[in-house]
Amino acid sequence: METTETFAIELSGVTKRFGGIYANKDASLKVRKGEIHALVGENGAGKSTLMKILYGMYRPDAGEIKVNGRAVTLKSPKDAIDLRIGMVHQYFMLVKTLTVAENVVLGEEPVKNGFSMDYAGAREETRRLIEKFNLLLDPDALVSNLSVGEEQRLEILKILYRKADILILDEPTAVLTPQEIKYFFDIIRKLSSEGKTVVLITHKLKEVLALSGSVTVMRQGATVARVETAGATESSLAQLMVGRPVVFQVERAPRTKEELEKSDTALSVRELKAMSAKGHAALNGLSLEIKKGEIFGIAGVEGNGQSELIEILTGLKRPVSGSVVMLGKDIDFSRNSPRRMFDSGIAHIPEDRHKKGLVLDYSVAENLILGRHREPAFSTMTAIDFKSVAAFSAKAAGDYGIYPPRTDLRAGALSGGNQQKIVVARELSREPRLLIVSQPTRGVDVGAIEFIHKKIIETRDLGCAVLLISAELSEILSLSDRVGVIYRGQLAGVFGAGEVGEEQLGLLMMGGKA
């Protein structure tokens, strides 16, 4: 033996508690220099916490951290930056009011004449890095005008400016469109070929197999396995994560044409026209019809009118023209309100759980009855009946596998997948007659995806009509009884289950002909 293998990162015995809850429990991680290492695990397994410890944001209660073979203590991100570690956070850390270049140099600004900021230098260096790594950004653009994909690349740019050799990427692809993901992969590969070490957290096991050299699997705060990617498969990894075999394609019997014809119409949208918040035409005469007990999937690139359609159906927006007949009632938009729509039996799982699905500062229990707090079951004439709320929420948390099962916690303290389960639990436990679902499994782990998919199908089987909007084509295809493609505010084709594939949908989504 001449040389032992050199590890860029070695974490061992790391334990971190928040209140009484173990976020990390004797967790370990070993990453070879220059490799792409995947870190996987269910939502709440402790991946982000472990990486925030490595980045100096949290102090561990116990454990050892070695970087490039040397034991280190990290007191703040500054220490990590000095060790050439960079991190892209699950939720972007950008200053929206500043420009791309300003975000890049913040904290390590180039200075001229001892006092002023060297803006020209900052822009120049930013531009150089953008070109070198092909990041397609404008140094002078305001961050508030960037798309999600651009924000993501800016986060990487920030790390590169600090000359990081070790890059931690926490669920970087969760919010990207398929096209953006492809591009993102190229960037990661390029970084790797430059000799950088990458830790990639992702829920998409396909990505793990495509990019990484080895994988660490975490479950409930602990490291349960470290395997070489070459010998792994999607289902072997999923089983390690969840601790049981996982079904990727949930069992279901798609509705046949005959069944659908016999069924009553739950939602009928005719010639809907609407403007976007920015004043562009967003819906251009969209029509669709959904039957009771049917899942109607809408595929499409974001920004083709999906948001406006949802806003109209949930009473948040008025169309310019067109009609909506919902559960037998013709909606009078001049007198419509979210409250009316809610009361008529519509449930909504919004795409952005933070902005529209939850009040993060409320407890899990409070979030579980949000909007339902007026129901006699939860309130007396004057006050909320917290006893029945507690009983209801404890049951819901159990039924929907919300972890940790403590409904008194702030919703914001739960991991993304468990937050999503709160929203799903609240909406589905109302037994809605029409369910509007948007990106239901964005940033959610395989176990939770399986669970949420099952629940959506169960709801359909109870006779509920479901409108499913997702950027994830595999999700649309595996759940929908019929699929429509939305393009520029209109449906560019409607297909029965099994009549269409991912490629054809992808083509239609981009405005092509099927």
Added chain:
Amino acid sequence: MNEFLQIFTLALLGTTIRISIPYILAALGATVSELGGVVNIGLEGLILIGAFCSVLGNHLTGNPWLGVLCAVAGGMLFAELHAVVCIKFRANQIISGLALNIMAVGVTKFFLKYFFHSSSNSGRISGLPRWDIPFLSGVPVLGDIVSNPLILITLLLIFAVFYTVYKTPFGLRLRAVGENPEAADTLGVNVYKMRYAGVLISGALAALGGVWLAYDQHQFTDGMSGGRGYIALTAMIFGKWNPLLAALASLFFGFAEAIQIQLQTIGVDLPVQFIQMIPYVLTIVVLAGSFSKSTAPSADGVPYEKQ
């Protein structure tokens, strides 16, 4: 008639400047503090403290410049209280600011009695020596005002604050911690340090506003801040948290008040109550038209907690 008009306009200009200076200084302070994420409604108290400290320093040393220094030191010391309570202990910033204002009244009353044996005003003090400005200092009415060194200092401070906020690393970090402190933190920026700096600077600037009031009247009178701190906050909002615009807004408010005073002096045939309303009506009209577009820093007033 022509002469009258000239006196009128010159006097109007002079009064506008005289009234605006403390607004400008305090509004600059408010802007710096809030850009860093700390709401500072304690400006009112800081103006009062500044006024008192300047008079006391001047009185004890006989040097008006040392009085200015005392005011700046006193303002920063007092602002430090607000900073500690809001940043370190993450208390409600409005409550802390209110407490500061109430405390300032009590503290100045107490020391007024102690040093000047009066409950209403201090003894007379001298102002700052004139800095003569070619041409301008010779203009009637206006000359006396523009020769006050504090005018030039204020003018310099407007640009210094503007430059610091938008053209220096310090300013970039300050704005970052007021907008998204967590993002700044992950880049190794010390959020607490930046916020302390913002609050302390606001203390110094507001105290200078107090100096102007006291030196203008050659004495300290009880409660002489007279609500100016709140007007300054309004100017900051009107100025969209931009130091230059906040200074312009302050001038506008000063102008509205000057008009009111001039109208009263020349005796316009209108009930005096209506004339006195002018600045406030103007303020409301202007703010109603500008509020929709003015946005505070995202983390303004939100304490930052590190894990």
